[in-house]
Amino acid sequence: MAIGTDRYASRGDTLLFLACVGLSIAALSIPDQWRDPLAQGLRQSVLAPFLFLQRQTELLAAARYRYDDVVAQRDSVALAATFLPELRSENARLRGLLGLGQRLGGGYVSAEILHQPEPTNPLSFVVSAGKKEGVRQLSAVVSPEGLVGLVASVDEHTSVVLSWAHPEFRASAIAIDGSIVGIAAPHGAEGPKVWLLELQGVLYRTRVPNGTVIVTSGLGGVFPRGIPIGTVIDTAAVEQGWGRTYLVRPAIHPAELSHVMILTTPRQAGSDLRNAFTVPQDSLPPVEPPR
Numbered sequence: 001m002a003i004g005t006d007r008y009a010s011r012g013d014t015l016l017f018l019a020c021v022g023l024s025i026a027a028l029s030i031p032d033q034w035r036d037p038l039a040q041g042l043r044q045s046v047l048a049p050f051l052f053l054q055r056q057t058e059l060l061a062a063a064r065y066r067y068d069d070v071v072a073q074r075d076s077v078a079l080a081a082t083f084l085p086e087l088r089s090e091n092a093r094l095r096g097l098l099g100l101g102q103r104l105g106g107g108y109v110s111a112e113i114l115h116q117p118e119p120t121n122p123l124s125f126v127v128s129a130g131k132k133e134g135v136r137q138l139s140a141v142v143s144p145e146g147l148v149g150l151v152a153s154v155d156e157h158t159s160v161v162l163s164w165a166h167p168e169f170r171a172s173a174i175a176i177d178g179s180i181v182g183i184a185a186p187h188g189a190e191g192p193k194v195w196l197l198e199l200q201g202v203l204y205r206t207r208v209p210n211g212t213v214i215v216t217s218g219l220g221g222v223f224p225r226g227i228p229i230g231t232v233i234d235t236a237a238v239e240q241g242w243g244r245t246y247l248v249r250p251a252i253h254p255a256e257l258s259h260v261m262i263l264t265t266p267r268q269a270g271s272d273l274r275n276a277f278t279v280p281q282d283s284l285p286p287v288e289p290p291r
Helices: 001-031 032-044 046-103
Strands: 107-114 124-127 142-145 144-152 159-163 171-175 183-185 197-203 213-216 228-235 243-250 260-261
Touching: 046 107, 046 142, 046 260, 197 228
Parallel strands: 144 228
Antiparallel strands: 107 124, 107 260, 124 159, 142 144, 142 260, 144 159, 171 183, 171 213, 183 197, 197 243, 213 228, 228 243
16 A cells, blocks of 8 residues: 555656756747746736745844844954953053063063973972073062062073072062061961061060061062062061061062062162162152262
8 A cells, every 4th residue: 555655656756857857948939028927927916925035034134143243243352352451450550560671771681471380389480581581590579569580590492490489589678668577487388388588587575566568678688678568467476485477468479470580690789679660759768869
């Protein structure tokens, strides 16, 4: 029974095909003055639903393309809005570096932070300046906000920098008004404490109020005087002997930086760099001229 049905269906398809071929030949043989009215009549009657569906399909495809364009534009705007704060922050830092360079007047080289020298060591990083650019070992590394670290080793075109969070970092420090002297060192070797500094060796009878700005003292010949280190935020829990230890919030976090400046030329004795950095001017005592 199924075989007979398939046979009749196949025969019907063949007859339909032959009929279409015959109509096509007949249409081609019709004179032009009859062909056009006949085609118009077919378009307005038998073919009208199919032509309507074709137009709707084209409109739907065009609407789909426009929708895809709108979605792509929206995604682009959303992506740009996501990175806009970072771009603004980066532009502000680059402008800050330009301003710092103008205030320093010379004796520095700009460098880009490339990567960490070791994947497991976030406390040091590699910068894109080396011996060819005038960088020397133990050169101070700064940003517009203050001290970042010092150069530990130098290659031809790159250098390894130890940030202030590195356990081996030390800097002779002084209060911005010159009333307090101590040693700045990392507060801890691991965990969240590693991103704080300590001001060690302050005389026991001396009280350092919170908010006091700490800068480099210039002693030791490594860091010039006046580079901001951070701000006192509290007294450390441990007080030993004749000295006190204070917690200091660093002036800048190394992870926030993409470019730094390396001081390549030793400063004259008695020079002070406080006015070159973004320290609140109302906390700056007058700078005495070098003798």
